[in-house]
Amino acid sequence: MTSLSPQDQVQEQLEHHEAEHPDHRMFGLATFLVADAMTFAGFFAAYLTFKAVNPLLPGAIYELELPLPTLNTILLLVSSATFHRAGVNLRKGCNERCRAWLLGTAVLGLAFLVSQMVEYFTLPFGLADNLYASTFYALTGFHGLHVTLGALMILIVWWQCRTPSGRVSASNHFPLEAAELYWHFVDGIWVILFVILYLI
Amino acid sequence: MTLTVPQQSPPAPQSLQPTGWLRYLSFSVDHKVIGLQYLVCGFAFYLIGGALAGAIRTELVSPISDFMPRDVYNQVLTLHGTVMIFLWIVPVVNGAFGNYLIPFYVGARDMAFPRLNAVAFWLIPPAGLLLISSYFITGAAQSGWTAYPPLSLTTPASGQIIWILSVLLLGGSSIFGGINFIATILKLRRPGLKLMQLPMYCWAMLGTSILVVLSTPVLAGTLIMLSFDIVAHTGFFNPGLGGNVVVYQHLFWFYSHPAVYIMVLPAFGLVSEILPIHCRKPLFGYTTMVYSIMAIVVLGLVVWAHHMFTSGTPPWMRLFFTIATAFIAVPTGIKFFNWLATLWGGKISLNSAVLFSCGFIVNFVLGGITGVALAQVPFDVHVHDTYFVVAHFHYIVYGGSVFVIFASIYHWYPKVTGRLMNEHLGRFHFLLTFVGFNLCFAPQHWLGLNGMPRRVAEYDPQFQLINQFSSVGALLMAISTLPFLWNVIASALQGEIAGDNPWNALTPEWLTSSPPPVENWKGEAPLVTNPYAYGTPENEIDLNSVSGSDLWRNGQ
Ligand SMILES: [Cu+2]
Numbered sequence: 001m002t003s004l005s006p007q008d009q010v011q012e013q014l015e016h017h018e019a020e021h022p023d024h025r026m027f028g029l030a031t032f033l034v035a036d037a038m039t040f041a042g043f044f045a046a047y048l049t050f051k052a053v054n055p056l057l058p059g060a061i062y063e064l065e066l067p068l069p070t071l072n073t074i075l076l077l078v079s080s081a082t083f084h085r086a087g088v089n090l091r092k093g094c095n096e097r098c099r100a101w102l103l104g105t106a107v108l109g110l111a112f113l114v115s116q117m118v119e120y121f122t123l124p125f126g127l128a129d130n131l132y133a134s135t136f137y138a139l140t141g142f143h144g145l146h147v148t149l150g151a152l153m154i155l156i157v158w159w160q161c162r163t164p165s166g167r168v169s170a171s172n173h174f175p176l177e178a179a180e181l182y183w184h185f186v187d188g189i190w191v192i193l194f195v196i197l198y199l200i
Numbered sequence: 201m202t203l204t205v206p207q208q209s210p211p212a213p214q215s216l217q218p219t220g221w222l223r224y225l226s227f228s229v230d231h232k233v234i235g236l237q238y239l240v241c242g243f244a245f246y247l248i249g250g251a252l253a254g255a256i257r258t259e260l261v262s263p264i265s266d267f268m269p270r271d272v273y274n275q276v277l278t279l280h281g282t283v284m285i286f287l288w289i290v291p292v293v294n295g296a297f298g299n300y301l302i303p304f305y306v307g308a309r310d311m312a313f314p315r316l317n318a319v320a321f322w323l324i325p326p327a328g329l330l331l332i333s334s335y336f337i338t339g340a341a342q343s344g345w346t347a348y349p350p351l352s353l354t355t356p357a358s359g360q361i362i363w364i365l366s367v368l369l370l371g372g373s374s375i376f377g378g379i380n381f382i383a384t385i386l387k388l389r390r391p392g393l394k395l396m397q398l399p400m401y402c403w404a405m406l407g408t409s410i411l412v413v414l415s416t417p418v419l420a421g422t423l424i425m426l427s428f429d430i431v432a433h434t435g436f437f438n439p440g441l442g443g444n445v446v447v448y449q450h451l452f453w454f455y456s457h458p459a460v461y462i463m464v465l466p467a468f469g470l471v472s473e474i475l476p477i478h479c480r481k482p483l484f485g486y487t488t489m490v491y492s493i494m495a496i497v498v499l500g501l502v503v504w505a506h507h508m509f510t511s512g513t514p515p516w517m518r519l520f521f522t523i524a525t526a527f528i529a530v531p532t533g534i535k536f537f538n539w540l541a542t543l544w545g546g547k548i549s550l551n552s553a554v555l556f557s558c559g560f561i562v563n564f565v566l567g568g569i570t571g572v573a574l575a576q577v578p579f580d581v582h583v584h585d586t587y588f589v590v591a592h593f594h595y596i597v598y599g600g601s602v603f604v605i606f607a608s609i610y611h612w613y614p615k616v617t618g619r620l621m622n623e624h625l626g627r628f629h630f631l632l633t634f635v636g637f638n639l640c641f642a643p644q645h646w647l648g649l650n651g652m653p654r655r656v657a658e659y660d661p662q663f664q665l666i667n668q669f670s671s672v673g674a675l676l677m678a679i680s681t682l683p684f685l686w687n688v689i690a691s692a693l694q695g696e697i698a699g700d701n702p703w704n705a706l707t708p709e710w711l712t713s714s715p716p717p718v719e720n721w722k723g724e725a726p727l728v729t730n731p732y733a734y735g736t737p738e739n740e741i742d743l744n745s746v747s748g749s750d751l752w753r754n755g756q
Contacts, residue, residue, distance in 0.1 A: 023387070024312050024313070024383050024387050024388070025313075027383050027386075027387055028312065028313055028316075028379050028380075028383050031378075031379045031382055031383065031413060032375075032379055034413055034414070035375050035378075035379070035413045035414070035416070035417045036417065038413075038414055038415070038417040038418055039417040039418065039420060039421040040421075041418065042417070042418035042421040042422060042451055042454070043421055043425075045450075045451070046422075046425065046436070046447050046451060049444070049447050049450070050443075050444060050447065053444065054442060054443070054444050056442065057441075057442045060442070127428075127432060127434060128432055128433050128434045128435070128441075130435070130441075130442060131435055131436065131441070131442045131443055131444075134428065134434035134435060134436055135436070138424075138425060138428065138434075138436075142421075142424075
């Protein structure tokens with residue numbers, strides 16, 4: 001048979017669309033993350049310039065402790081690894097294991113947020129106290145917002161792959177891969193943030 | 201023997217989308233509908249922004265503030281700048297023509313992310329209405345489209361906050377659009393179509409979208425910090441609280457210099473599409489055009505501080521940014537001479553589209569020359585914040601981009617409606633616009649050189665006569681809109697039938713019906729490997745090789 005029936009053509013077109021879409025969506029997400037990274041770059045540039053040219057006004061307090069943010073760094077780095085394991089298991093078709101790893105990742109992300117909150121409440125300065133303090137809260141807050149969104153995404157994916165034929169499965173792992181790329185991005189930003197805010 | 205009749209294929213699963221004119225008010229995912237939505241919405245805001253400009257020029261007829269109070273004048277000039285940039289030029293040269301043309305040019309049936317595309321458009325009307333409504337509710341922002349602190353921190357907060365919200369929404373729309381264009385151009389090309397075979401507008405949109413994605417987020421972050429300064433009384437940009445206003449300027453211009461290219465690069469691309477068709481000659485220097493677009497993208501990201509030579513910038517910074525800006529003149533000049541060479545010796549039909557394109561070339565080179573002059577520190581320090589700057593950037597964004605928008609409307613109107621626009625009215629429109637524009641803005645160079653500051657409702661009486669010339673020019677520009685609007689409406693109803701390809705063009709959007717069907721082509725998308733193959737003698741064409749010229753010669 002040389003020509004397809006109209007029905008087959010429609011079917012083929014649909015499959016064609018389905019098959020080529022995930023690729024572009026990952027590309028689109030990556031482009032979006034470049035834009036997102038530029039937002040952080042703006043904040044970092046502002047922070048570093050303030051540090052370089054704007055001395056604190058007399059009496060202003062800006063001191064950071066290292067232990068909690070170090071713990072936070074470890075939490076996020078481990079969560080990147082657990083997310084990777086979840087993806088590997090999903091592609092192998094082991095939904096239950098994938099979900100366990102996803103849940104672990106979400107718990108690590110939530111632990112990060114709790115720990116960040118603890119830090120906020122123990123710091124000796126508030127949002128509007130001085131220039132460095134404001135920039136510190138702006139940067140960590142904007143990052144925390146990203147972690148919150150990421151944790152929500154993980155929980156949604158966790159819900160969607162509860163059965164092997166669910167919306168997220170070995171045959172359709174785009175949502176998981178998108179969330180994973182986003183999560184690695186958020187972790188990477190944290191590492192840069194940790195170095196710039198806490199170490200130098 | 202029995203024949204098995206193949207079952208009728210089910211109707212296309214798009215029945216939820218309204219048809220007819222209603223789809224222009226709907227959340228349509230068709231790139232052509234979205235493109236026209238951008239265009240009509242943008243033009244509505246152009247009329248509003250134009251009315252605001254009329255108010256400004258009326259106020260400036262006399263040296264005292266008699267037409268409106270000073271704070272209203274500040275609101276009007278802030279709204280004028282914001283509306284014209286964020287709601288007219290950026291959405292139209294990118295969103296309108298980009299959405300309509302790019303899928304054709306890459307041989308696709310739609311954009312890469314149709315739904316994101318619709319979201320990007322539908323962010324614009326609410327953002328625009330929010331901005332305009334601030335004038336009636338609480339009083340609009342008063343700190344100009346630049347929103348420099350401390351001015352933006354000391355003027356009434358409510359208008360400024362609404363302004364920030366609106367610009368954030370528009371920035372989001374712009375970023376979504378940019379992502380979509382990059383993905384469409386790089387990922388959705390028809391098999392067999394190489395990057396270096398794309399029409400020039402694709403390259404312009406690729407470069408523009410890279411700038412959008414890299415620079416708009418920085419503006420967003422900066423405006424969020426500014427809103428914290430206003431609402432939460434932080435001191436990022438408030439010197440009274442130990443903050444730094446110059447950091448705001450750096451971050452703002454890191455977006456807003458590229459924003460100039462976000463407004464003119466697509467216009468460069470559109471002119472490069474229009475000229476070859478109406479001169480029957482290939483686009484001169486395709487490869488150099490591509491490289492100069494990319495050079496402008498790279499250089500455009502590292503010249504921002506030429507807006508800040510009077511902000512206490514250290515000498516090394518002045519030197520660097522002066523030199524970098526001077527370098528931008530090179531790729532821009534290459535494009536200018538390429539257009540001239542395209543026109544040179546061509547069989548030019550001097551229709552409205554070509555007239556507006558030539559008007560663009562003239563105005564843009566004038567604006568470019570004053571731009572290079574402004575990048576020189578000694579000169580800039582003299583004319584900074586005067587009407588010389590106002591004249592310069594209107595030559596770029598109006599004389600450049602808006603002229604190209606009109607050229608493009610005359611050029612693509614037959615494709616969209618299937619009817620031609622009236623040429624007599626079109627030429628009259630061009631004459632009024634060109635004379636009005638130059639009468640309005642050329643004298644402002646003189647005003648600036650003689651020290652008239654911009655953004656002020658009152659001025660030294662010695663400048664009155666020249667200001668009145670300028671206002672007469674603005675009046676002509678306002679009048680010029682009437683023949684255009686009449687032309688658009690009347691031609692839609694009873695214009696001459698255009699046929700599918702009235703210009704005998706080779707670019708892919710002309711190789712389908714006018715208006716095009718929902719998925720752009722009835723059959724396969726044509727493979728146009730040489731969109732500028734004009735003027736090749738008939739007997740030198742190899743009909744076996746598939747290229748754009750063959751397609752229309754074969755009557756497809
Ligand atoms: Cu600039």
